[in-house]
Amino acid sequence: MQSATPSASEVTIPVAGLTCASCVGHVQDALTAQPGVTAATVNLVTREARVAFDPEATNVETLVGAIRSRGYGADLPAAPFSLADEQATQDAAQAEESAGLKRKALWSGTLGAVAMVLSMPLMSGDAHGLLHGLEDPVLGWVMSIIDPALRQALPWLYAIDPQALRYALMLLTIAVTGWAGRQFYTRAWSAFRHRVADMNTLIAVGTGAAFAYSVAATVAPSFFLRHGVAPEVYYEAVAMIIALVLTGNALESRARGKTSEALRKMLQLQPAQARVLRGGREIDVPAGEVRTSDLVLIRPGERIPVDGIVVEGKSAIDESMLTGEAVPVEKETGDMVIGGTLNRLGSVRYRPTAVGSTGTLAQIVKLMREAQASRAPMQKLADRISRVFVPAVISIAIATFVAWTLLAPGEGFVRALSAAVAVLIIACPCAVGLAVPTAVTVAIGRGAQAGVLFKGGEAIEKLHDVDTILLDKTGTITMGRPSVTRIQTVSGFAEDLLLSLAAAVERLSEHPLAEAVVAAAKERGLRDRSATQFEASPGQGAAARVDGDWVLIGNQQWLTSQGVDAISLSEYADQLAADGATPVLVAVDGFPAGVIAISDPVKPTSAKAIEELRSRGLRVVMVTGDRKSAAWAVARQVGIDEVAAEVLPEGKVAQVKHFQQQGRRVAMVGDGVNDAPALAQAHAGLAMASGSDIASEASDVTLMRSDLGAVVSALDLSNQTIRTMKQNLVWAFLYNVIGIPVAAGVLYPAFGLLLTPVLASVAMAFSSVSVVANSLRLRSRSVLGFES
Amino acid sequence: MLSWIVLIAGVAAIAAVNWYFLMAPKAAVAAKASATAGQEVTVAVEGGYSPSVVRVKSGVPLRLIFDRKEKSPCSEEVVIGEFGVRRFLKPFEKTVIELTPAKPGSYEFTCGMGMLRGRIEVQA
Numbered sequence: 051m052q053s054a055t056p057s058a059s060e061v062t063i064p065v066a067g068l069t070c071a072s073c074v075g076h077v078q079d080a081l082t083a084q085p086g087v088t089a090a091t092v093n094l095v096t097r098e099a100r101v102a103f104d105p106e107a108t109n110v111e112t113l114v115g116a117i118r119s120r121g122y123g124a125d126l127p128a129a130p131f132s133l134a135d136e137q138a139t140q141d142a143a144q145a146e147e148s149a150g151l152k153r154k155a156l157w158s159g160t161l162g163a164v165a166m167v168l169s170m171p172l173m174s175g176d177a178h179g180l181l182h183g184l185e186d187p188v189l190g191w192v193m194s195i196i197d198p199a200l201r202q203a204l205p206w207l208y209a210i211d212p213q214a215l216r217y218a219l220m221l222l223t224i225a226v227t228g229w230a231g232r233q234f235y236t237r238a239w240s241a242f243r244h245r246v247a248d249m250n251t252l253i254a255v256g257t258g259a260a261f262a263y264s265v266a267a268t269v270a271p272s273f274f275l276r277h278g279v280a281p282e283v284y285y286e287a288v289a290m291i292i293a294l295v296l297t298g299n300a301l302e303s304r305a306r307g308k309t310s311e312a313l314r315k316m317l318q319l320q321p322a323q324a325r326v327l328r329g330g331r332e333i334d335v336p337a338g339e340v341r342t343s344d345l346v347l348i349r350p351g352e353r354i355p356v357d358g359i360v361v362e363g364k365s366a367i368d369e370s371m372l373t374g375e376a377v378p379v380e381k382e383t384g385d386m387v388i389g390g391t392l393n394r395l396g397s398v399r400y401r402p403t404a405v406g407s408t409g410t411l412a413q414i415v416k417l418m419r420e421a422q423a424s425r426a427p428m429q430k431l432a433d434r435i436s437r438v439f440v441p442a443v444i445s446i447a448i449a450t451f452v453a454w455t456l457l458a459p460g461e462g463f464v465r466a467l468s469a470a471v472a473v474l475i476i477a478c479p480c481a482v483g484l485a486v487p488t489a490v491t492v493a494i495g496r497g498a499q500a501g502v503l504f505k506g507g508e509a510i511e512k513l514h515d516v517d518t519i520l521l522d523k524t525g526t527i528t529m530g531r532p533s534v535t536r537i538q539t540v541s542g543f544a545e546d547l548l549l550s551l552a553a554a555v556e557r558l559s560e561h562p563l564a565e566a567v568v569a570a571a572k573e574r575g576l577r578d579r580s581a582t583q584f585e586a587s588p589g590q591g592a593a594a595r596v597d598g599d600w601v602l603i604g605n606q607q608w609l610t611s612q613g614v615d616a617i618s619l620s621e622y623a624d625q626l627a628a629d630g631a632t633p634v635l636v637a638v639d640g641f642p643a644g645v646i647a648i649s650d651p652v653k654p655t656s657a658k659a660i661e662e663l664r665s666r667g668l669r670v671v672m673v674t675g676d677r678k679s680a681a682w683a684v685a686r687q688v689g690i691d692e693v694a695a696e697v698l699p700e701g702k703v704a705q706v707k708h709f710q711q712q713g714r715r716v717a718m719v720g721d722g723v724n725d726a727p728a729l730a731q732a733h734a735g736l737a738m739a740s741g742s743d744i745a746s747e748a749s750d751v752t753l754m755r756s757d758l759g760a761v762v763s764a765l766d767l768s769n770q771t772i773r774t775m776k777q778n779l780v781w782a783f784l785y786n787v788i789g790i791p792v793a794a795g796v797l798y799p800a801f802g803l804l805l806t807p808v809l810a811s812v813a814m815a816f817s818s819v820s821v822v823a824n825s826l827r828l829r830s831r832s833v834l835g836f837e838s
Numbered sequence: 839m840l841s842w843i844v845l846i847a848g849v850a851a852i853a854a855v856n857w858y859f860l861m862a863p864k865a866a867v868a869a870k871a872s873a874t875a876g877q878e879v880t881v882a883v884e885g886g887y888s889p890s891v892v893r894v895k896s897g898v899p900l901r902l903i904f905d906r907k908e909k910s911p912c913s914e915e916v917v918i919g920e921f922g923v924r925r926f927l928k929p930f931e932k933t934v935i936e937l938t939p940a941k942p943g944s945y946e947f948t949c950g951m952g953m954l955r956g957r958i959e960v961q962a
Contacts, residue, residue: 064874097874111932123873126903128934140914140926147911237885237910244886247859248912248953303911423917423924425952433952441859445852452848456841483951 061110063099065092066123073122080120084108099124134317141314144307151300158230158296162289165222168215169286170200171208216268219285223261231257231292247440249479255444256474257291260284260807263467279463284471284807291475291811298815302480305822309488310422311829312495316415319371319390324355327399337389342402348393356389357409358400365396372414373755374501374763413744417503417752421494426507428775429486435783436482443477443790450794465795468807472793476810477786480818485778488825493771496828501754502764509750512734513768515715519663519761520706520728522720523674523681526738527660527688527758528650532563534570535631535651538622539644546576548644552636554579554596555603559586563632566648567603602637609635609642619645630683649680657688659758664689666765669714673697673705673728702728719753719761722746736761770831778821785817866891866959872901876938883916883927884908887947887956896942896960902935915950918958924950 065077074092077099081090086107092099101113110126117124173193201208227235231253238254241247264283267274271281324337326344337355340346346358354367366378369391378394381387387400390411406412425433447470454466490507497504504510524530537545553571556564558581581594581601591604593612602612606623609616614637622645623633631649635642663670671692674681681695694705702720706728709716715733718725722737726748729735737749738756746752753760793810797803805813867889869879876899879892883906894900904916906927917924918937927933939945939960947956 066874118873125872125874125878125901126932126934128901128936136926139928143914143926143929144911147909233910237908237912240885240908240910242885244884244888244890245859245862245864246886246954248885250885250910250912419924420922423919423922425917425919429952436953437955438860441856444855448848448851448855452844455844479953480951483953487951 059105060100060102061113061127063101063110063114063117063127064125065097065099065117066125068092068094068097068122076120077117077122080116081113084113084116087113137310137314137317141307144303148300148303148307151296151303154230155293155296155300158226158289158293161222161226162286162293165219165226165286165289167200167204168207168219168222169283170197171210172212172215172219172283173197213268213271216283216285219283220265220268223264223285223289226289226292227257227261230296234292234295247444249440251440252443252474252477252479253291253295255447256471256807257288259467259474260291260471261288264288282464284468287471287806287808290808294808294811294815295475298819301815301819302484302822305819305826306484306488308826308829309491309822310495312492312499313415313418313422316371316390316411316418316498319353320411321353321355325349338406340402340405342405344402346400346402348387348398348400350393350395350397352393354387354389354391354393354400356402357404357411358387358402360385360387360398360400362400363396363398365398366394368392368394371499372410372501374499374760375755375757410744414498414503414754417505417744418494418498421504421506421509422491424490424506424508426486426490426775427511428772428779429507432482432486432779432782436479439477439479439482439786443474443479446790446794447471447473454795465804469793469795469804471807472805472810473790475807476789476793476805476814478782478789478814478817481782481785481821482779484818484821484825485782486775488822489771489774489778489828492825492828493767493774496831497764497767500763500767501760502767503744503752503754504764504768505750505752509734510768510771512750513717513736513764514772516668516717516734516765518669518671518709518714519717519719520671520673520702520709520732521660521690521758522702522718522725523672523676523684524650525721525756526719527656527672527684528652530650532566532632532648532650534566534646535649536626536647537644538626538647540618540642543638543643545644546574548636549574549646550576550579551596551599551601551638551643552603552634552646554581555584555592555594555601557581558584558594559592561586561588561592563634563648564592567634567646570646599638600640603634605633606635609637612637614640614642616642618642627679628683630680630687632680650684652684652687653757655757655759659762660688660690662762663758663765666762668765671705671709673702675699699724700727703731706731719758722749722752736764767828767831770828774825774828778824781824782817782821785813789813789817864890866893868893869895869900875899876901878903880905880932881956882907883913883954885910885913886954890956891959892956893959893961894939896939896962899936899938900958902937902958903932904935905932906930912951913949913954916947917950917952918945918947920945 074094077092078090081087081099081101086104087101089102090099114124114126234250234253238250241251264285267281267283274281320337322337323334324340325332325334325347326340327347328344340356348354360381360383364382367381367387368378369388370376372388372390389409450473451466451470454469493510494504521527537549539545539548549571553568556567579596581596584594586592587608590608593602602609602614606616606620616635619635619642623635626633626647631647634646634648636644660670670690671694672685672690673694675697676695678695681693685693697705702725706716706718717734717736718728718732719736720729729737730748735749736751736753737746738753744752751764793805795804869877869892872878877894878901880903882888883904904927906913906929909929915924915926921937923935925933925935942960942962945958947958948954
């Protein structure tokens with residue numbers, strides 16, 4: 051069937067050249083005539099053919115061909131793209147690949163071990179046999195133990211004609227290379243035809259050369275002897291190299307599967323089924339088929355299937371899987387719930403708002419996938435090297451062969467070949483290719499679990515460079531929701547009475563602070579009073595008659611202008627203003643009654659987070675549109691000593707530029723909508739997610755948790771990831787830079803040290819696995835910055 | 839005498855390897871009009887991409903058809919970084935990727951590990 055929809059048996063094919071109604075019939079006939087097609091309808095308006103078919107009997111390409119054969123245009127449709135399907139297909143392919151590699155590694159390892167045993171008599175038996183031991187201290191040591199033991203255990207083995215043993219080894223090796231190792235040769239060949247050389251090329255050429263030499267030495271030993279070359283065979287080496295490289299590939303394949311574990315977990319968050327109220331009946335439907343007209347019912351312990359707004363009930367919902375925030379969030383009527391999160395106690399009913407690909411979870415997964423597709427700038431160096439890597443290694447191998455032949459004529463051809471093969475086998479282009487991408491993939495996944503969504507490898511690198519961090523005040527450091535923080539009344543006036551009178555007036559007002567007063571009254575459970583004769587002076591105050599009393603609310607100047615002697619309240623008011631609050635004065639029937647302090651409270655984690663940022667050597671600056679005194683009041687609470695206050699919304703860009711002109715690399719933290727220009731201007735823009743819009747174009751990082759702790763997490767993760775990338779690159783380069791010359795024999799003249807191809811294959815198998823394993827360590831890193 | 843032969847053969851072999859893999863010009867293929875809409879080009883995936891350079895027009899919807907003719911995991915994913923595309927290619931099947939190149943320029947597509955490479959050359 052078509053890509054990415056393995057089980058679907060229906061497809062929509064775009065068709066061209068449909069000019070009349072009879073064309074429809076022609077195309078339909080062409081399709082239904084195909085074996086395996088169960089139904090076909092062609093739509094003249096949309097110019098599409100919808101075909102239902104049995105994927106076992108036919109495929110989309112055949113169907114497209116059938117339409118074309120009637121003279122109409124048709125295109126292979128782009129597969130309907132579903133991340134979950136794609137991941138599932140990929141996982142299945144990877145699992146199959148891993149299982150196949152494991153099986154092959156096991157069998158070729160067993161056969162390789164048999165080949166080792168069979169070749170023992172050959173190595174110890176002939177005069178040149180000791181060469182093996184001399185070249186390779188490890189092998190020499192192993193032989194010194196095994197050889198006598200084997201001689202005792204299997205004396206008949208040593209009695210077999212060496213030539214017969216060679217032929218037996220040849221057959222055994224053909225079995226290993228032809229079955230388990232076959233993939234290296236076929237893949238190397240198809241790459242060769244595309245003028246591409248990769249890891250398969252190296253293995254194929256290396257083992258191929260050793261095998262060809264061994265066969266020649268087996269078939270025509272006299273020819274070699276005549277030219278003063280030992281007719282040695284390397285069958286056991288060929289078999290062991292293939293076994294070891296396959297083992298390395300199997301381990302690497304398994305480890306590589308783990309790098310996208312986080313994405314897989316995200317995909318599994320959405321429950322398969324949802325219980326909805328539709329047409330007055332409770333029914334279970336697949337989560338993908340929930341409509342916005344449904345009412346979703348959630349019981350304790352169930353997962354939320356899609357995003358929505360609570361219309362009934364109250365519950366605590368665990369959002370940690372998306373935000374990294376450990377404490378469950380209280381939700382009640384009017385609050386937003388997010389698909390994929392877990393309902394704890396309590397039942398709610400909610401109205402879905404975003405279904406399908408517009409949901410928060412779908413957006414997160416899409417963002418992660420795109421981020422993992424991006425290439426980190428640090429990759430460029432690795433890219434440049436891997437492009438020329440394999441041809442360079444082949445060149446070095448040839449040079450090694452030539453040098454050994456020319457410089458050591460006595461030891462000659464055998465050593466030259468052995469060293470050249472070792473060079474080919476030890477070189478590991480995969481370690482270089484995997485160094486950066488595996489780190490990026492794991493980091494993106496780790497970030498998402500902590501509520502930090504990086505847009506890609508570049509975003510991770512940018513954040514690492516930052517030395518100055520600009521924090522928007524409202525909504526970033528503070529809650530972004532003004533609320534009543536204190537009430538001061540003149541003696542004899544009850545707080546609750548003051549608040550309820552004020553709320554009655556404010557209920558009719560449109561002033562942003564009015565909402566805070568109304569909310570405070572509601573919170574205290576105060577009786578709703580009704581107000582009449584409402585009048586307002588915008589920006590100054592409002593008045594109304596409440597239960598017969600004339601109530602005035604406003605700033606001091608306005609109350610004074612209304613004939614109220616507000617002097618007695620001014621001391622309170624000034625005190626509150628100095629603390630960063632906005633004082634609202636209340637007068638009843640012309641007499642001052644009290645002051646209500648309204649302020650935007652600082653988030654509980656802000657101070658700690660800012661301390662953490664400063665301890666990481668960052669210069670922290672607060673940017674706000676508020677007046678200086680209010681801004682400084684907040685700054686003092688959270689320990690910030692640099693404030694840009696009274697900045698207009700468009701002035702934030704200028705602030706970012708101001709620091710950039712001083713040569714500083716600036717990160718801006720704000721909300722993705724209002725602060726978008728500043729986020730885009732900054733070296734790294736971090737957007738606090740608002741609602742379900744998480745893919746703000748302007749930002750490099752989206753923070754799903756709206757506390758500053760997420761900024762610390764993002765920074766820590768970015769730093770750890772860069773460190774991992776560097777470790778990987780250094781390891782991959784050093785490994786090759788040291789391994790290749792040693793294999794070529796540069797240490798031989800001075801230390802007599804030379805690697806055999808088998809030892810080279812052990813090193814090679816280990817090197818790429820260790821790169822992936824190092825990247826995987828990022829998964830277990832704590833990036834929450836601190837306990838929030 | 840023999841040494842000279844070995845030396846000359848070695849140098850020649852090195853030159854041949856580097857020319858074949860690195861220097862020889864790669865064939866480019868231009869996208870052709872698709873039957874139903876926009877332009878399309880088919881890239882065979884087998885140990886590499888052929889053609890490895892595709893020439894397309896900017897602003898016209900492009901259907902890139904990757905025809906994967908092998909099981910080797912090296913080519914299991916195709917990544918077109920500039921377009922935020924990372925797709926799994928099912929073995930022995932064609933996978934259609936639709937995108938519209940907006941700006942002229944050269945955009946690389948690679949396998950998941952960046953070992954196999956191709957280029958989309960977008961012309962105005």
